[in-house]
Amino acid sequence: MGIGRGGFGRHHRALWGAIFALPALAYILLFQLYPILFSFYISLHDYDLLSDPVFVGFKHFAALPQDRAFVSSLWITVAYVVYTVVPVLGLSFLLAWALTQVRTSRALWRTLLFVPSVLPIVTVALVWKLIFNVNGPLNDAVAFLGGSRIPWLNSSGYAPLALVIMSWWHAASYYMIIFLAGFLAIPRDHYEAAAIDGAQGLQVLRHITLPAMQPTIALAVVLATVNGLKTFAFQQIVTDGGPANSTQILTLLIYKTSFSYLDMGRASAYSVVLFGGILLISLVQIWFLRERNV
Template sequence: MKIGKRGFGERHIPIWGALFALPALLYIVLFQLYPILFSFYISLHDYDLLSDPVYVGFKHFAALPYDRAFINSLWITIAYVVYTVVPVLGLSFLLAWALTQVRKSRGLWRTLLFIPSVMPIVSVALVWKLIFNFNGPLNDAVTLAGGQAVPWLNNSTYAPIAIVIMSWWHAVSYYMIIFLAGFLSIPRDYYEAAALDGARGFQVLRYITLPAMKPTIALAVVLATVNGLKTFAFQQIVTDGGPANATQIMTLLIYKTSFSYLDMGRASAYSVVLFGGILAISLLQIWFLRDRNG
């Protein structure tokens, strides 16, 4: 196999193809592969950005089981992922199914429901911060209904709930589009055949829709889980990890440890662990989506 000019009867890789792929390869190496390797390198050192790194081996990794901030942040991250992934995917699935039943103004409804996911996440966070403010419109509605104002962002019990609610609003439309694409890819012949056989309602959902949607569901679950593990903006902008570290997820802990406390070695160890978790989820995606019949 040659790289070069086209020759009669020769298999080749066009040089122009390699040149066009080069910028993407450089981007991956410089902005993805190199940071990962450098992060692992720094995790083996004590480094405060002001002096030279000092090699300490696996000291930071060995200390993780006894690091209360890490353990607390890990549990908060897991809870956040669980409480967002399941409801978000359920709501997205139902919305996508409802859109398949719409006959009039279908494009308009799809556009309106997709708007939240394309809005800048910082703007979304700032708006929801105003909504959840103690003197904000949400508490105004609660008091008008005869209830008491809730300290949404100043209470360690309510703050995680507020973050989860705004995550639902922002994420549902994104996964709705994924599920909608899955629904639309199912051949109509399946449903016509099921109708001829007398299948209705739940039977169609169980024996036709869900089996055909398995690859889409697996993809959505993996994407939602990975995105949940990587989330940062809502917690940083709305609560900054508070109150009492109740919303300090792993990404925010890494940010604070590195840039607030200048403990780059420990922060890099956190990031390596988080990367390992995300990599494991990605490998699960490959396992679920591979062609089992191939």
């Protein structure tokens, strides 16, 4: 009896499914679950990578409210997420809606607008670092219009704004595709029925488009929030957390605490808190989407 029809495969389908799932399961256990558990283990120790870990219990977690670097980075991270998520999702929504109205060269426009999200993030960061340079093209344009050059990356007031603008440009195209998929999934007969009833413009948007798009909007909000909490490359490459730690988000603080200060226990405590926040947001997403589906 072979694995073919009516033979060995039919009676051992579950076993074969488990066998084929083993590589993916091994990857999850080795590269995702184990690092999470090991990070929590290290967070309960003093560890500098050079000597054996020393158990200290929840000392690092108890010290977090008084840890100025952590509190500052936490607020900077929250501000970055807030100022990134809302404009990016609004811009992405408008771009996706505009694409649904395009009648010619639709595939070309979709491709062009999607390009920013597939470019290497390091390349994007380096190009924008040149753009925001004091003698870069952006300041050249400002000077040409009669303004004074802005120290985008050398001022604690302008540097966070520069990073937010970079994120708008890079992320908007990614969420645009998600919204576009949501728009295209709305049955056309809903709009035809609305047109017959005399609904137009904002009425259609309010009573048909937005209700039908709620699951997509919820998904995009959660993805944008989680990605904002995990962002690292822009801050590390463009400003390295400066000036005066004004762009030092939590992921960058974790990196510096681990590999610059060799304080792995404290860095792991930061990581556990960040992981807990991301997990909580993900659970809220699952609950919300389930409620909407019900």
